[in-house]
Amino acid sequence: MNRYRLVHTTEFLYDGPVSESYNEVRLRPMHDERQSCLSFRLITAPMSRGTAYRDAYGNWVHQFNVLAEHQRLKVEAESVVLAHEAMDSSADSTPLSDYDCSCHQIAEEFYDFMAPTGYVPHLAALEQIAEDAEAQSDGTVAGFAEAASNVIHESFRYVKGATHVHSSIEDSLSIGAGVCQDFAHVMLGVVRMRGLAGRYVSGYLVPGAAAAPDAKQEDVIGGQASHAWVEVLMPNNSWMPFDPTLGKPVGLRHIRIAYGRDYGDVAPVRGVYKGHAGQRLSVDVRVRPALDDTGTEQLAKSAAPPAPATMIAERPQQPQQQQ
Amino acid sequence: MLSRIAESLFWLARYIERAEGTARILDVNYHMLLEQSQQSYRLRWEPLIIMAGEEDRFRKLYKEVNAENVFEFLAFRHDNPSSIVQCIAKARENARTIRDRMSREMWEDINGLFHVANSYVPADEIAAGPHRFCDKIKFGAHRFHGVTDSTLPHDEGWDFLRVGWALERVEMTARLVDVQYHNLLDTPSPTGALDNHQWMAVLRSVGAYEAYHRQYPPPIEPEKVAEMLILNPQHPHSIRFSASEVQAGLRAISGSGRGSYANEAERLAGRLLERLSYDRIGEIFDQGLHGYLNDVLRISGSIGEDIARTYFYYAVVA
Amino acid sequence: MGAAPAHMASLGLFAGYDTGDFYDEMFSSRGEPRPAYTKLFQKLATMARSHFEERRKLADLSFLIQGITFTVYSDGRGTERLFPFDLIPRIIPNSEWQRIDRGLSQRVVALNLFLHDVYGKQQIFRDQRIPRSLVYSCPHFHREVVGVEVPKGIHTHICGIDLVRDSKSGEFCVLEDNVRTPSGVSYVLENRLVMTRTFPDAFQANEVLPVNNYPAELSRILRSLSPRGENEAQIVVLTPGTYNSAYFEHSFLAQQMGVELVEGRDLIVDGGVVYMKTIRGLTRVDVIYRRIDDEFLDSLTFRADSILGVPGLMGAYRAGNVALANAVGNGVADDKAIYAYVPEFIRYYLGEEPVLRSVETFICSKPQDLKYVLDHLDNLVVKAVGESGGYGMLIGPASDRQRIEEFRCRIKANPRNYIAQPVVPLSRVPSYDASEGSIAGRHVDLRPYCLYDGEKVTIVPGGLTRVALQRDSLIVNSSQGGGSKDTWVLRGES
Known part of the structure; x- marks a missing residue:
């Protein structure tokens, strides 16, 4: 359903x-x-x-x-x-090294989704995550983004109340924990510092129970509030979604409301x-x-x-x- | 007219009036009191501070109640919100926020008065006595009235000024009569006789001395002085006259006719004027002068509050 | 060294006058009065010092009584100061003014088209005439108004463009654009009024173009923006209040135009429509000439801590229910780094060559410019891109080592925030030095005021001449010891 x-x-x-x-x-x-x-x-x-x-x-x-x-x-x-239903999009397999040559143009076109923001400043700590992700990836842009999402999912704990609505990623980086807003911001920081364009997505994550064909009972979703994840721009000009909080592919249960540079826009x-x-x-x-x-x-x-x-x-x- | 502008006009007038009133009282009493014996000195000066409602502040700033201190306090102290220079400064500040809405002449006049008032060196003036300074303020205020009358369109803005002036006058005169009457009757005069001298001062401080003599034969009688200042229908500083100005100004603003009222302020002004028009001075004394004047002050305060509610801070309803 | 003209040594107020190494607007390099100044020079040269002093005091008193002051907050209490007025007018020859007029008109139209483009179709990025990153990184580029349609496509209703005359070439060039809330026009009008009152004889035999049409023209333009049509236009001037240093001007303009001067608390938005609170209830407002910065206009859209503005105002603006002048987001056009691209805007949008030269500008966010700047800090003027009023500035040749090093660190830490320009040796105009009791050359700039109605640009003849009254100073800002002069454009040939 x-x-x-x-x-x-x-x-x-x-x-x-x-x-x-x-x-x-x-x-x-x-x-x-x-x-x-x-x-x-x-x-x-x-x-x-x-x-x-x-x-x-x-x-x-x-x-x-x-x-x-x-x-x-x-x-x-x-x-x-x-x-x-997701269209059968052929995955982009451009290697990072090829992308790096053309990234100047992307940086111009998608300035807003690459520049540092109040919530997502460029920090040295993000470089470490980017390096780990690159090492784990297959060397493609898509692979890197997926690896980054996984690294963040693995190394950060989902803890409600660990941060607050105005927290920048410095807070969650220092305690290694946060909520989906922080996971998304950290991921944006990592991909942007690597020279990729990334945007913040505000929306809902429909829980499995509500999406089941026989679901009758209404359910509370996304940890009782709205959800957030990110989309990363692929060299073929398509935006690919990643949910570092969930650690699973983004699918039909992700309902999008708004895009922005960070939470402040949405x-x-x-x-x-x-x-x-x-x-x-x-x-x-x-x-x-x-x-x-x-x-x-x-x-x-x-x-x-x-x-x-x-x-x-x-x-x-x-x-x-x-x- | 913007609510804020109406409010500024209202307060501009009140502050000018307060400065003028204080200057008059200070000037007249100062010279009268200098002729008094040292013994009654303190007792005579204190009422001036009480009239301004600033006893506590005065005691914090000065050890002694004497001519110099009272003059400095009421005329020049920037930390006394009721001092003449502060009233002029506040009047000018209100004028500054609405200078696009008054005539250029009015602005230049009040701005000039502000600079003049601030150009006096308090120490020099204390040595010279208050006359020179107070005279300047008094005439400055009169001139501002004149300039306003002849350069500002007599529209609703002018009416807010008029109401401000008149309401402040109601309160100034009520306080003057209340404080002086009790002070003068309660304090035995060293000469034993009724203090003619002092009553002259009271009349002079509202510019009613000559008018009094035209109306009543000598000697000056306290009850007649009270009658003159409370109930006289023509003298511009009497409470009754000022109350009728308040009512006329409010009616001009709302456009309500005789026998009706458009808001609470108008109703109260009408009721106050009714009493002042039909009461006799004997009746007032029978029921107690102090209580009567307190009532006047209370009603006047309510009128001020209700003007604010009606025209300045009305609640916005969706 | 331009020696004092021999025949001037004996001439009263001009005794000992030295044109120095600068372009002197009154005297040619040979010490002869220039044609436009001939009559004025004769007048001043024959005037007794006491006579001149008397008029000067009269003028000062006139400013004081009228309350033409600005507020300085350095002492924490806020004192009012006179903006010093120098009685000797500055004259711009008519032929030169014609050229300035053409150059400014062209510039204002190009700036307007640029703003319309970056907040609209953004064609200029696709045509690669300016990097998007430079525009998007401006602190005053407001994404909140991207896509907002402004009435008649006008963004730059009122511009004040700072010109200086370069002593080297003797030519006027543009130093800075001010297209947000430029102030000072009231001084132009008041200076003229005081001048005609206190020095009427100076006008004799000089036919000076009038300046007093400004309020009427501004009012006409504001009226034309009304969403309910001109006949029903309710116009207001929105001021931050009496504590703002330009409060006098806000009130002056409101009075001259016969419109209401309001503060944020006088206005309220309901259902996307702006009203003002009057003693008779709410009255709809159509056009707001706002003198509040973008960031403080609407606490819902911009800074939530602002109490100066009107919450919900941007919603009404976006819906087209109220017009704002100037438009929101204009700060991107007078950013000091964008300044370097304005000649390109003129070519790109108008297909014309710029009439007025700009000052060479190094943009520190460009690596090669940054290197040059850091290597030549001693000889350059460095400016923070978002600042104005002479703040956040380094004048290399006049600064000590410590200050230069301090700026080096600041620039390195945030290159996008800085630009650098060579020092422009400003021209000088004879000005009265009260401490010396004589006339001496002082550096000046010129801020003409331009009004744009969507079809043509109207410029007040002359504008505000600001003068650095301190000897040798190049800083003309009132906050830093500057004064002003009446500025004359003479009719006809001169």
């Missing part, structure tokens, strides 16, 4: 009244040759009027505001997505509001096969720790880390 109904709920709870809340969400799944977004609906409580646009990377962005006082803001994005929900209140964030993503509506509801919620209640007039919404 590769047709899914996805419900991504984000809820902000404030200690006191807040107002003039402005938000921007990237929650609409992509619609292209690899997946179809059959329907998308965004509901907020309190109600709001919204506008939509596509950003510099082609992602759908929805903006909305709530002016009146409120103590709770709920954003629910519901979409139905059809994942397509944050699912970001916003600012006025008020002196502290806030708590809860995020919940549920999925079920789109054809079946009879499953028993089993709501799981993950409450993030409360943000410190600092007293400033205008505040950013608490961002959600991709896990």
Whole structure:
């Protein structure tokens, strides 16, 4: 089964009244040759009027505001997505050494996906990982990227709470652990330092149970939140996906929402509001096969720790880390 | 008109009025008090600090309540938010944020007054006495009124200035009468007689001395002074006159007619004016002057708050 | 050494005047007054010092009373200072001005086309006239506005382009472009006003082109951008507030145009439409002449810690419900490294040769340029690409070893952040030195103000002449001891 109904709920709870809340969400799944977004609906409580646009990377962005006082803001994005069977693409077998000669042009064309960023600075520690990966690889570009994904998967531990949403890769490199956001960032650092173009992918990983043909019960996916992985540009100009968190090939259960240089470009929900209140964030993503509506509801919620209640007039919404 | 601009005009007027009022009180009382005996000295100076509502701050800064200290404190101290130079600075700061909305003449006038006020050397002025400085401020404020009247369109911006001026006057006069009345009656005069001298000072500090004499025969009687300053319908510094200005300004802004009101500030202003128009001074004394004036101050404070709620900080509803 | 002209030694204020090794705008190398300056020279040369001093004080007082000041925060309290005004005007011959006008018009149009291209189709990268990496690595290149359609395709509504006259060639060349929120035009207008009041006789016999059309032209252009049509256009000037050093100018322009001056807190966005908060409720806003930097405009899109701007504003802008002048993202066009490519933009977009020369520029992110720069730091001016106001600059010949080494480290650590240029020996104009009580040559630059309506560029005749009042100083910025002069373009032949 590769047709899914996805419900991504984000809820902000404030200690006191807040107002003039402005938000921007990237929650609409992509619609292209690899997946179809059959329907998308965004509901907020309190109600709001919204506008939509596509950003510099082609992602759908929805903006909305709530002016009146409120103590709770709920954003629910519901979409139905059809994942397509992968086309039988002949794997690119260009050797790294050949690629190196032409990489200057790629660097110009895909500057954004090769330059260091705030989350993904170029660090010496990444070179070691790149060397290990190159040694393990078959010497092709695709082989290198796959090896890099494996090396990262093997040498980093998946630990929730080890890092936070604003962590750069320095944090996860120093403790050898992190969540999918960190795995993706480290992988981007490694491939970019090796001269390859890599982009961050924000999306969902549908759990095996929900994808099974007989799935009835809805399930919580991607560690109860959205997921992240990377795509690396091959010499034949196709983007090849890698999931260093999962350590397995990217397939029909990976639903893409947005591309960017790093997490900063694709944050699912970001916003600012006025008020002196502290806030708590809860995020919940549920999925079920789109054809079946009879499953028993089993709501799981993950409450993030409360943000410190600092007293400033205008505040950013608490961002959600991709896990 | 932008809410912020209306607010700045309102406060610009209040600060100018406060500076002028302080300058008047300081000037008149200073010269009167110098003629007093040393013994009653402190008792006479203290009310000036109380009127400004700055007793605590004064005590932190000075050991002694004397002419020099009070003058310096009320005129020049930058760490006294109610000092004349601070009021002028705040008036000018408000003007600066809206200078595109006032006439060039108004801006140059208030800006000039600011530079003049800051050009005085406090030590020199303390030695020379406050008259020269206070006179400059008083006339500076009068000139600003005049310049405003003749160069600013009499639109809603002008009305916000008018309300600011008048509301500040209500409060200045109410505090003056309250503090001086009790102070003068409670303090035995060394001469034994009622302190004619002091009452002249009170009248002079709001420029009502001559007007008083046109209306009442000598000698000066405290109750009549109170009547003049609270209930006189024509004198520009009386509470009643100022309250009617507040009401007229607010009505001009909202466009509401006689007998109706468009917001809470207008309702309160109307009620206040009603009382001032029909109360008699005897009745006021019967119920207690202090309590009566306290009521005036409380209502005036509420009017200020409600003007802010109605025009400056209204809640935005989606 | 240009010796003092013999006949000047006895001439009052000009006693002991020395043109030095520089191009002197008033005197030819033989010490003769140039044609455009003849009448002014006669006036000044016969003027008593006391008379001149008196007028100078009158002018200063006039600026003080009008509150034409800028705020300096060095003492932590924020003091207001006068922008020193030098009473001796700077004159640009008409024929020379014609050329400047043509050169600037061409440049503004090319910069606009460049911005429209990099935030739109990006054809220039495909045609390989500028590396994408150079553009994308600009700190002021904003991906947030890639693909945003701006009204009438105008990005550079208001530009201030800094020109200097190179003493070697005697020719004007472009030193810097300012296409974000250039300031100073209010000084042009006020300088002229004060000048006509305090020195009216200087205008006699000189027919000076007026400058006071600027606010009307700016207002016309802003009005034409309104998404609801010109008749309903509600225009505002958006200022960071009274603490901004250019606050006087924001308020001046709002008043001159008869539009509202607003701060961020006066505006609110609802459903992608901008409103201002008035005593009668919300009023829709159509065009914002904003004097707030991009990064502070909208805390939702840019810096979340900004309290100066208006959250949601970029959404309204993107939806076409409000027009912003200048457009967002313009900083990429006045980046000091991009500057080196502007002549190429003129050729590429307009098919013309640049009228005005640029200063030779070494881009430190290019390895061969970097090597040259590091080898010649003693002789070069090094500038940080994103800075302005004379900050983040090294003037090699005037710096000690320690400072040079400090810059060497900085450049090596972040080459993309620096460019270098040869030192341009700026021309000089006679200026009054109050401490000496006489007139001496002082270095000047020129910032003309250009307005672009999508079809033609309108330039205020003259512009702001900034003068380095300290002897031998080349830094004209007001924050560093610079002053200004009234700048005259004479009508007709001169």
